[in-house]
Amino acid sequence: MSEWTIGILGGSGLYAIDALEEAQWVAVDTPWGPPSDELLIGRIHGIKFAxxxxxxxGHRLPPTDxxxxxxxxxxxxxxxxxILAVSAxxxxxxxLPPGRFVVVDQFIDRTFARDKSFFGPGLVAHVSMADPVCPRLSAVAAAAAETAGADVTRGATYLAMEGPQFSTRAESGLYRAWGCDVIGMTGMPEAKLARxxxxxxxxxxxxxxxxxxxxGGEEVEVSALIAQLSANAGTAKRLIEALAEALPRERPASPIETVLDTALITAPDARDPALLAKLDAVCRRVLDAQP
Known part of the structure; x- marks a missing residue:
């Protein structure tokens, strides 16, 4: 058992969390370059959030960047x-009409211009993505969205497209034929990297x-999106407050926390020291445990 620290990745329309107590923006350096922004760190109902x-x-970065x-x-x-991602x-x-909140449980990744792994030459790893989300966190998030007043659908397949352009009608129809339920530009490789x-x-x-x-001539327009984003953002903020209130005070362990135990395939004596140094946060636990 441990304490929660929930990372919130806010999507279009969600750029701050007003309910955070003692909140402060904190800069975090990474060996992979700068993150999208500083982290806003604080607490809600005693639960720590980043x-x-x-x-x-200000929405400076397009999806590919x-x-x-x-x-x-x-x-x-x-x-x-x-990590809880909140995404348009x-x-x-x-x-699934505009305004509905959908708790995703599967992905199809059609992005092609992004770095999709922390691993590579010098340390190869293969993690399972068969079940790409945490069922426990997803269930709590769904219940919190309902508490926040949202109409919620539990379980959906998310098609991740590259963007920044929206789909053609042919593409949109193809994704429906594949069994996809929602489409976005940021869920991948985010979910893979979290795993x-x-x-x-x-x-x-x-x-x-x-x-x-x-x-019928309908197409996606940014002006209409912005209006719906504003309405959704208020509900999303209430969702996060409800999530903080619903979480048990002590956090049970998750099997996802040990997926690297069976994922690293490169022999210890063949690993690249430079890459190992960059992985000091991502997989410190498993590297420290190995000889």
């Missing part, structure tokens, strides 16, 4: 035990639009 606006304050490795590393260095998404289903860092991860998608699959 909030990171994924696109930076979000340094997901630096973001996850920074949250790990800040002592985070779990488009809907690929009629029954490599042994951090339980959950994602709550805030639906802003119907993408463009419905026909």
């Amino acid at each position: 909030f990171l606006p994924r696109h930076g304050r 979000v340094n997901a490795r630096a973001n996850i590393d920074a949250l790990k260095r800040a002592g985070c035990t779990d 998404v488009g809907s690929l289903r009629e029954e 490599e860092a042994e951090l339980p991860y959950a994602l709550v998608g805030m639906v802003t639009d119907y993408d463009c699959w419905r026909g």
Whole structure:
């Protein structure tokens, strides 16, 4: 049992958490480059939070330029035990209208221009992504969203696209045929990197639009998105407060915290010291345990 420190990755429209007590912005350096912004660290109902606006304050960073490795590393260095991502998404289903909150449980990764792993030549690792989110954190987040007044869908497949352009109608229809429910630009490789860092991860998608699959001349426009983002952001802030109140005071261990025990494949004597130095936060636990 341990204490919680919840990392919050705030998506479009969520750039601060007003309820944080004794909040302060803290700069965190990482060997992977700068994260999207400083971390806003404080407490709600006694639970410690580290909030990171994924696109930076003022929404400076497009999806491809979000340094997901630096973001996850920074949250790990800040002592985070779990990560809750709150993200704007488009809907690929009629029954998921704008304003609905969707707790994602699966991903299809169609991004192609991003660094997707902390590991590489000099230290190879293969983590399982069969079940890419933490069911415990996802369940608590879903209940907190309902407490916050949101209409909530539990369980959905998230299509991660590269962006920054929105989908063509053909692409939107294809993703629906694949069985995807929502579409976004930031859930991957974020979820993969959280798993490599042994951090339980959950994602709550805030639906802003119907993408463009419905026909009838409808298409995604930023002006309409911004209006829905503003409404969703207030609910998201209440969600985070409700989450803090609902979490048990002591945090049970999670099997996700030990996934690297069976993931590292490179022999110890063949590992690259420079890469090992960069992994000092991400996998210090398992490297310290090995001879």
